[in-house]
Amino acid sequence: MKLTRRQFLASIGNACLVYAIKFSPGSGQRSIIQEPVPFDDEYTCMAFDWSIDYREWIVFDQSGNVSIFTNRMELGQGLTTVLTALVTQALDIPREKLTVVLGDTDLCPDDGSTQGSSSTRNVGWSFWLACHEIRNNLIQQAADSLQVSQEQLEFLRGGVRLKKKPGRIIKPSELGGGKAVRMTIDPMAASDNGQEYEDLGIDNVNAVEIVTGRLKYVGDLKLPGMLYADWHTPPYHHPWQTNLLSSDLIEARAVAGVEAVMEVDERPGRRIVAFAKRYHNVTKALHKVKSKWSVPERPKELRVEEEIRARAEFVKILEKKGNVDAGLAASYKTVTETYLTQNTTLAQMETDTAVAKVENGGAKITVWVGDAWPHEARRRAAELLKVPETYVHVIGMPTGGGFGHKIAAPVTREAPVLSQIIGAPVKLLYSRRNQFKLRSRYKMACLLDLTTGVATDGKMLARKIDTYQDAGSGTLHTYAIPHVLTKLYSASWPYQLATSRGTSYVQNCFAIESHIDMVAKAAGFDPFTFRRINVDLTAFVQLIDACAAMIGYDNYRPGPDEGIGLAICFHGGSQLGVVAAEVAVNRTSGKVKVKRICAAFDIGTVINHRTATACLRGGIIWGIGYALFEKIKIDGHSAYTEYLLDYRIPQFSDVPPIDIEFHDNCNPGAPRGCGELPIVPTIGAIANAIHQAIGVRLYSTPFTPESIRKALGGS
Amino acid sequence: MAEESLREIIDSGMSICYEVMGFRQRSIFKLFQGFPVLSEKYFTLDVNGRQRRVKVEPEEPLLWILRDDLNLTGTKFGCGFGECGACSVLIDGVARRSCQVQTQYVSSGQKIVTIEGLGTADNLSPVQKAFVDFTAFQCGFCTPGMIINATALLSINPNPTKEEIIAAMDFNLCRCGSYLNIIEAIASLANTEE
Numbered sequence: 001m002k003l004t005r006r007q008f009l010a011s012i013g014n015a016c017l018v019y020a021i022k023f024s025p026g027s028g029q030r031s032i033i034q035e036p037v038p039f040d041d042e043y044t045c046m047a048f049d050w051s052i053d054y055r056e057w058i059v060f061d062q063s064g065n066v067s068i069f070t071n072r073m074e075l076g077q078g079l080t081t082v083l084t085a086l087v088t089q090a091l092d093i094p095r096e097k098l099t100v101v102l103g104d105t106d107l108c109p110d111d112g113s114t115q116g117s118s119s120t121r122n123v124g125w126s127f128w129l130a131c132h133e134i135r136n137n138l139i140q141q142a143a144d145s146l147q148v149s150q151e152q153l154e155f156l157r158g159g160v161r162l163k164k165k166p167g168r169i170i171k172p173s174e175l176g177g178g179k180a181v182r183m184t185i186d187p188m189a190a191s192d193n194g195q196e197y198e199d200l201g202i203d204n205v206n207a208v209e210i211v212t213g214r215l216k217y218v219g220d221l222k223l224p225g226m227l228y229a230d231w232h233t234p235p236y237h238h239p240w241q242t243n244l245l246s247s248d249l250i251e252a253r254a255v256a257g258v259e260a261v262m263e264v265d266e267r268p269g270r271r272i273v274a275f276a277k278r279y280h281n282v283t284k285a286l287h288k289v290k291s292k293w294s295v296p297e298r299p300k301e302l303r304v305e306e307e308i309r310a311r312a313e314f315v316k317i318l319e320k321k322g323n324v325d326a327g328l329a330a331s332y333k334t335v336t337e338t339y340l341t342q343n344t345t346l347a348q349m350e351t352d353t354a355v356a357k358v359e360n361g362g363a364k365i366t367v368w369v370g371d372a373w374p375h376e377a378r379r380r381a382a383e384l385l386k387v388p389e390t391y392v393h394v395i396g397m398p399t400g401g402g403f404g405h406k407i408a409a410p411v412t413r414e415a416p417v418l419s420q421i422i423g424a425p426v427k428l429l430y431s432r433r434n435q436f437k438l439r440s441r442y443k444m445a446c447l448l449d450l451t452t453g454v455a456t457d458g459k460m461l462a463r464k465i466d467t468y469q470d471a472g473s474g475t476l477h478t479y480a481i482p483h484v485l486t487k488l489y490s491a492s493w494p495y496q497l498a499t500s501r502g503t504s505y506v507q508n509c510f511a512i513e514s515h516i517d518m519v520a521k522a523a524g525f526d527p528f529t530f531r532r533i534n535v536d537l538t539a540f541v542q543l544i545d546a547c548a549a550m551i552g553y554d555n556y557r558p559g560p561d562e563g564i565g566l567a568i569c570f571h572g573g574s575q576l577g578v579v580a581a582e583v584a585v586n587r588t589s590g591k592v593k594v595k596r597i598c599a600a601f602d603i604g605t606v607i608n609h610r611t612a613t614a615c616l617r618g619g620i621i622w623g624i625g626y627a628l629f630e631k632i633k634i635d636g637h638s639a640y641t642e643y644l645l646d647y648r649i650p651q652f653s654d655v656p657p658i659d660i661e662f663h664d665n666c667n668p669g670a671p672r673g674c675g676e677l678p679i680v681p682t683i684g685a686i687a688n689a690i691h692q693a694i695g696v697r698l699y700s701t702p703f704t705p706e707s708i709r710k711a712l713g714g715s
Numbered sequence: 716m717a718e719e720s721l722r723e724i725i726d727s728g729m730s731i732c733y734e735v736m737g738f739r740q741r742s743i744f745k746l747f748q749g750f751p752v753l754s755e756k757y758f759t760l761d762v763n764g765r766q767r768r769v770k771v772e773p774e775e776p777l778l779w780i781l782r783d784d785l786n787l788t789g790t791k792f793g794c795g796f797g798e799c800g801a802c803s804v805l806i807d808g809v810a811r812r813s814c815q816v817q818t819q820y821v822s823s824g825q826k827i828v829t830i831e832g833l834g835t836a837d838n839l840s841p842v843q844k845a846f847v848d849f850t851a852f853q854c855g856f857c858t859p860g861m862i863i864n865a866t867a868l869l870s871i872n873p874n875p876t877k878e879e880i881i882a883a884m885d886f887n888l889c890r891c892g893s894y895l896n897i898i899e900a901i902a903s904l905a906n907t908e909e
Contacts, residue, residue, distance in 0.1 A: 075854060076852075076853035076854025076855065076856075076891050077853065078853070203847055203848075203850070204847075204850055204852070206855060207846075207847040207850070207852075208836045208839070208847065209836075209855075210846075210852050210855035210858050211830075211834075211839065211843040211844075211846045211847055211852075211858060211859075211862060212789070212830065212831065212833075212834060212835060212836055212839070212843065213787075213788070213789015213790070213829065213830030213831050213859045214789065214831070214836070215855055216788065217791075217856065219788075219791070219792060220782075220788035222783070222786070256754070256772070257772070278771075278772075278775065278779060278783065279779055279783075279792075280772065280775045280776065280779050281772075283795070346890075347890055348854075348856075348890050349791070349793045349799060349801055349854070349856040349857050349888065349889070349890050350791070350793070350854070350856045351792075351793075398854070398855070399854060400791070400854050400855070400856030401853075401854045401856060401890050401891060403890070429792070431795060432793070432794040432795055432796065432798075610850040611850065611853075613850075614850050614852075614853055614891075614893055614896055615853065617892060617893075617895050617896070618853055618891045618892030618893060619892070620892070621892030621894065622892060643794070643796055643798060644793075644794050644796070644798040644799055644888060645796075645798050649888060649890060650892065650894070651885050651886070651888065651894075652880075652881045652884045652885045652887075652894050652897075652898070653881050653882075653885045655892075655894045655895060657895075658895060
């Protein structure tokens, strides 16, 4: 749907009924403000000022159609399917009666970024609860207007009917036509609707469009007079390490079909861009660009561990309990280790792309983009273009994979700037090389120093962690340890760091879970048993048991150089994950083959098992990539990974059978999200399996054949 | 492998296995920098059963003709180097990476089939139907290429084993990690043939 808000309101008619939902987790508040405001365009703007609290809309039109609006985006995680499943079931309407409008800044309120596995848990579930409040509200309104008791009415097929007059269903628009109603929902407080969600296993709602090639991503848009554009790739990390000194664009401009090749002042830094009607000619012109860039002042060499230590600054204490030194002193055994991860990148299939059109002398700017947070993209574009936000209209499109990379991504503001410069609609399409080198945001290398003390009964007494990175996520809630000290240090880098799927949970969990196995070994315990003894939540024990049963741990007879490893993770959204991996290692080549993965997740109500399973399997496959292959080739001056084949991501032949079980014991009821969770424990599970298989502990990702041969040679 | 024959393979747009990737990058660069400046010419292409006449530079990859001139945008740009497979199309029944096929090397007699030519919403091809049934995608960006490659595989080998499916599909990349679902979708078609 591509309409302005005014057009949209006109199209559904002024007799429609609008609910605006305020989402307030943890407030204990749930209410419908029973002072409906008259529905007209001007007033609606005030009532639904999306800069404040009302974050989702549900609109009932006169034909019984329902539209829902949110700024959260479909990134492949299945949000559209989840929202469709929840709202159609809650309102008892068929799928064709529902329109899901995502990420259009003129239509949708701003409810934050699509990240942190939070959209199903927050937005999806608030729609579900809101729909049930609306049902009650409509029955109440119908009772008032028909002068009957509420017991004589029931909610059915998106409307209300008198039980004794089953033929006629009163549509919501008839009851509250021309009104707008505000409501507040607390998803944490609400579980008393008596409405159990049932997964009917609907198809991914975009399925047919996807398999027929008709789903339009932003790169598929074509505007009259549109030019392709792309950036010249600087040789060094741009703009942190280099400036453009001079350029010779004569040859580039001579390429047939090229409209313009120019230097532009654009944040970040001065850059060179080529425009042409055909992308082919943009590419050719960029190959002919000659340019000089300042050589970075910092050393080219990037010794990850040394640099992290040298640049580390203490940030804060993440957790402090008891007296860690006394706890360690009282321990039967202590283990001290250091773990390291490498810089990785995201390598989503759709490179950064945006289409922009500037009209009315800059007073009307439209940007089409696949991005996780269109409203933030709009704010930043307006800021950069120095225009009021209302001049900018960002239209969110389906995204060809984001994974944390496309959150108000630079492309969303570069495209309108370029369109303004060249005076034509522009499709800015990053080449794969630019995606690797210019969009230099990498998942950071992390370093962890860990010391853990354990008693003779296998109970951990004390743990000290120094973690060097940006966030320190994932160190909490997994194990019950009386004496804990976790300190966070930052490390500055010569390039920009990324938000990426799993954030620093990934690195921390690899280190902690590898370390736990070594502590278990020192104390003389089996790693499965050791975790059962030490976990903080009993729900973890159920998941560990489930994984042990699935993978057949208790009767496991490994072949030569085979082993099983386990890792657990607690993710911020109260999501629990346990992964068991079986590997076979070839001692001669050093190659690791992941033979099987069994995983159990405690993630609350699963809205759609099909999309959730796809997402969880995909996450586990990401974990395999981080464990075995992924490392961007980078130094202090530049990344020199330029091709997908240079940056090994998991392929068909890398993927083992993956069994997944869903549990709901920890905090039953609401869905809790699962996008990031599956990656996190997978790496530790593989590391621990390798350790069990060949007796070698790997202290740094990725576990490449070279690193394993080296570790074997050294042991 | 000699660089000569490698160049032939690259020119022909066929996928290349890992063993030669070291050569491959250099070769691609040479090709790019060695392009002569050619003027636009008319070409007639047989796409999805229709004769389409386009005026383009002879060395322009077929991918962009499909996407920009014929508006067949189901064929995706993922890398431009034949590495990911998102741009796969059938040329005379063989899956080829259209970013590596220069338009001048497609003869008017060759039949090109894109994802749009396999089936429609009301009449999905068996592979498309299986991809829906097995949720064999997440973001969907690599899916057209996956379906084209699976279609080519099943036309040569209607009953592939799991190992054969993996071998045939291995160089099509899916970052969301829908590999298992894709294998299941293709395997479901193999079973019905038995």
